[in-house]
Amino acid sequence: MSRPTKTYVPSPEWIVLDWHHACIETDALCIQQCDKCGRWRHPPRRCCPDCFSDSYEFRPVAGTGSVRSLAVSHRSLDPGWNERAPYAVLLVELDEGPSVLAATDLCPAEIEIGQPVDLTTERRSDDFSLVWANPR
Amino acid sequence: MTSDVWGGCAIVGVGETDYVRGGDRHVCDLILDAAIEAISDAGLTPAHIDGIIPPPGYMSTEEIAAHLGVPDVAYHASILMGGASPTASLQTAAMAIAAGVADTFLICMGWNGYSALRPKPDARPTKRTMNLGPMGETVRNLYAPYGLMSAAQHYSLYLRHYVERYGVPEDAAAAVALTCRDHAQLNRKALMRGRPLTRDEYDAAPFIAEPLRKFDCCVETDCATAIVVTSIERARDLPHPPAVYLGGAEGHPQPADEIANRPDLLELGIHRAAPRAFARAGIAPTDVDVLEIYDCFTYVVLLQLEALGYAEPGDAASFVADGNIGLEGRYPMNTHGGLLSQGHCWGLNHVVEATRQLRGTADAQVPDAEVALVTGYGDLGDGSVAILGKDR
Numbered sequence A: 001m002s003r004p005t006k007t008y009v010p011s012p013e014w015i016v017l018d019w020h021h022a023c024i025e026t027d028a029l030c031i032q033q034c035d036k037c038g039r040w041r042h043p044p045r046r047c048c049p050d051c052f053s054d055s056y057e058f059r060p061v062a063g064t065g066s067v068r069s070l071a072v073s074h075r076s077l078d079p080g081w082n083e084r085a086p087y088a089v090l091l092v093e094l095d096e097g098p099s100v101l102a103a104t105d106l107c108p109a110e111i112e113i114g115q116p117v118d119l120t121t122e123r124r125s126d127d128f129s130l131v132w133a134n135p136r
Numbered sequence B: 001m002t003s004d005v006w007g008g009c010a011i012v013g014v015g016e017t018d019y020v021r022g023g024d025r026h027v028c029d030l031i032l033d034a035a036i037e038a039i040s041d042a043g044l045t046p047a048h049i050d051g052i053i054p055p056p057g058y059m060s061t062e063e064i065a066a067h068l069g070v071p072d073v074a075y076h077a078s079i080l081m082g083g084a085s086p087t088a089s090l091q092t093a094a095m096a097i098a099a100g101v102a103d104t105f106l107i108c109m110g111w112n113g114y115s116a117l118r119p120k121p122d123a124r125p126t127k128r129t130m131n132l133g134p135m136g137e138t139v140r141n142l143y144a145p146y147g148l149m150s151a152a153q154h155y156s157l158y159l160r161h162y163v164e165r166y167g168v169p170e171d172a173a174a175a176v177a178l179t180c181r182d183h184a185q186l187n188r189k190a191l192m193r194g195r196p197l198t199r200d201e202y203d204a205a206p207f208i209a210e211p212l213r214k215f216d217c218c219v220e221t222d223c224a225t226a227i228v229v230t231s232i233e234r235a236r237d238l239p240h241p242p243a244v245y246l247g248g249a250e251g252h253p254q255p256a257d258e259i260a261n262r263p264d265l266l267e268l269g270i271h272r273a274a275p276r277a278f279a280r281a282g283i284a285p286t287d288v289d290v291l292e293i294y295d296c297f298t299y300v301v302l303l304q305l306e307a308l309g310y311a312e313p314g315d316a317a318s319f320v321a322d323g324n325i326g327l328e329g330r331y332p333m334n335t336h337g338g339l340l341s342q343g344h345c346w347g348l349n350h351v352v353e354a355t356r357q358l359r360g361t362a363d364a365q366v367p368d369a370e371v372a373l374v375t376g377y378g379d380l381g382d383g384s385v386a387i388l389g390k391d392r
């Protein structure tokens, strides 16, 4: 299945924009990490849920994880994604701990819960990159 | 004057428009139609109203007060929990009444839930919108870029997990959809009255977002509802038997504004709200006679029934299939047809129906209903519970 090129691209702001800029600058999936206790967290938050520190950095992660759940949509209000329907969006638990949503080239029937996947990012604008997850 | 929060106030007036798809009523008129009916039903006038909880969007307290001619608003609050808002609003009103901050609340809800998306030629246009509250940013930035724009898609992230974790059968929620449609046949105002649903039609319907098929999803409607809440003392002097607010609670999943990073995808707001609500009302789940469960989607009903203690985790499918929720069952549920078949008024229609059940005036009346439990569910899994009872 070819990847859709015309889909909704948001214009994030604040801390979510900082996350996308980190992914775009490093051309890799970055995740927020607490400077004080080292905990990884997502989506971007001002304070660490463990130690309350608000000192953090967005750093590249290994880009490996496993499928925790998925949304199989048989229609989408976004015409670009709707062309792929039925299509799956994966909820991937990264090996570092946090979970991210990710597009995938897999068909829904090919996906198993717990399946290991590799994650990459696709730059869609100066301020937004899409996460993809596919089998290694 | 101060009094008890739990058991200290009651619903004394209800108002409800028709549930339609398109029409010539402006959304503000819908909201005010329901408000006027609720105040009149309570035997009161706008001069008696001194507390207002407006809908999440569309109209402000200031506008509602001005259009109705409410002369002195002593307190107002906006509750932004999506479909959990109306049921949670009762808690706010009860606290304010018990504290003596306000005596009599108008709580209203209304929207053009159908026409906003699919304008009809005769529908009066509006630029007014719903207040998406906390979920707007999450959907805009994290979910919509992946084509996940509808609530069915967002919730499927954990409903699919529910199916996987417990090995729930594909037809687990069929009884919820069919029972609500059956009950709608008896409700004068239900959108789906006269349009029964068969098991074959349910099974043959296409998926929207797995495991949700077409008839697992509620019906978008243009509608409004309103209630009037006042102290139990004043309630006893008014025309209708009071529906006493015995207790209630709200709860929020952690984190509430995002689904993917919850430690347990199936721990929702109602899991926190339910034990609080039963403790405050001083009753057990088995004391309830009627259930009005927020049914935006059938599977969400299953999760709530488990959180309330009516079924073990993963086993609500057998509870609903075993005849418990029909009118003749032990726990008649969504006796008005619910959001699935009466119409979608953010669950304030569930509160209206529960009030009628306790008055003994519901279209599908449960004999001798003394305690009714209402739930709200909204945004990305916020929950609320209200337990209402007859005055003793």
Ligand SMILES: [Zn+2]
Pocket: A034, A035, A036, A037, A038, A039, A048, A049, A050, A051, A052, A053
């Ligand atoms: Zn930390």
